[in-house]
Amino acid sequence: MSEGVAAGRPRDVRIDEAVLAATTDLVAEVGYADLTFRAIAERAGTSVPAIRRRWASKAHLVHEAVFPSSAVVDAGPASDLRADVRVVVESCLRVVGSPAGCRAIPALMGEMMADHALEEELSARLMSTGWESLAVRLAQAVERGEARPDVDLALFIEMVFGTTLTAIVLRGRDAVDDAWVESLVTSIVEGVRAS
Structure with a gap:
């Protein structure tokens, strides 16, 4: 999925929610070490760049998903x-x-x-x-x-x-x-x- 979001445009909450849900499911399935942005993006129906724009690292993303x-x-x-x-x-x-x-x-x-x-x-x-x-x-x-x-x-x-x-x-x-x-x-x- 290509994001193409212009600078300054509000984040799409639906993407955030899909990524967080995918992260929660995948970390439970494969663990932290084997969790990848690519797998999360595929599960969430978005792109790796869209995830990287929203979270500074895997740790940041998993922290928000788990907590x-x-x-x-x-x-x-x-x-x-x-x-x-x-x-x-x-x-x-x-x-x-x-x-x-x-x-x-x-x-x-x-x-x-x-x-x-x-x-x-x-x-x-x-x-x-x-x-x-x-x-x-x-x-x-x-x-x-x-x-x-x-x-x-x-x-x-x-x-x-x-x-x-x-x-x-x-x-x-x-x-x-x-x-x-x-x-x-x-x-x-x-x-x-x-x-």
Whole structure:
């Protein structure tokens, strides 16, 4: 598919969506190392140049595909701290434990550790992708007197993401079940609860 998009013209969201979907499917099927722009372009019905114009590297593309902004939960109406934490843990598990997540995340982490600029850029993207909703959830919990006002949002995210990723690596995806989720939720709630 030839793009021929003039400079300054808005990106075609349909191409973005097709490329991200193709990337998610292919990284789950072939893994990160064997994933190519050519295969993604063929699956998405577009061209390699169209992909390269949109994403600086394979790591950038896979990061956006595996960690879409839609994966971050919406704050929704005020609930209770335990329910809110559970929603966040389950959302993280859906991303990290997905077939694409399981195959892409270790490779992305390797690339980020080898390239400090990439690490900073992708980490900043992850932290800015919709986490405002989680900040709202925590603020609501503070207002209800359920959570301490000094809860560090970044540390909270790292705790959920890091624990989930480690559990999947060490236990296997099937062992990270509802009982595991409930145990993690309990630990987090006890850690952030207002005394």
